[in-house]
Amino acid sequence: MGRKLRTLLPTVIKPMEKVNKHLVAEHLKKQAQYYNVHTRQQTTLQPDATVRYRDHRSRTWEPARVLDQVGPRSYNIQTKSGVLRRNRQDILQSREPPHDLTPDPVETTPRQPQLRTSEPGDGDLLLSTRDEVAANPPPQYTTRSGRPVVKPLRYRQ
Incomplete structure (x- = not known):
């Protein structure tokens, strides 16, 4: 084989040849x-070059702007969602005019359910979201091909 044997027994195999x-x-x-x-x-x-970068989640090429070169093959780019670091392989140079890449405003205050009273003088408060859930049945689930999915009787409530 290719290894030099380390044994005390005598061997017939000649030693490995020098490469x-x-x-x-x-x-x-x-x-x-x-x-x-x-x-x-x-x-x-x-x-400040206008480019498009590969968005792996949506599998599309989105517009961006080059900020600076970080390494031999990677760049920091400005997108709508913020600053990203991408390999040069995932960036295409574009001849388009510069895009508006300001981030979309994000709502910071969480929505609270509206409270309403059942009668004007009554002190009982009810959540309107509970009434809506009870009044509206859940939507019927369909497959990708459009077939409605019906649960077996043992799983229905």
């Missing part, structure tokens, strides 16, 4: 040449 490092390096260089036949260098992006 010519020059031939191995030449072989690796030749392999690298064939492997990299169709590769190309990515162009560098300038700050």
Whole structure:
């Protein structure tokens, strides 16, 4: 095989032959040449350039603006959702006019259910959301193909 045996028993196998490092390096260089036949260098992006980046969640290309180069292949970009760091492979240079990338306003105050009284003089307060849930049955669940899903009797309430 390829290993040198470390035993006290006499062996018939001759020791491993020395490998010519020059031939191995030449072989690796030749392999690298064939492997990299169709590769190309990515162009560098300038700050404030209009680009599109790959959004992996929605699988679409969204508009953005380059802020700065962080590493040899990564950039900080300004999007509608904020500042992201993306690899150059996920950024396309665009010839579009600059987009408005101000973040969408986010509502900070949580909504509270409206309270109403059952009668004008009565002190009992009821939540309107409970009345709406009791009055409206839950919507019927359908599959992607449009078939309505009906629960078995043992799971119905």
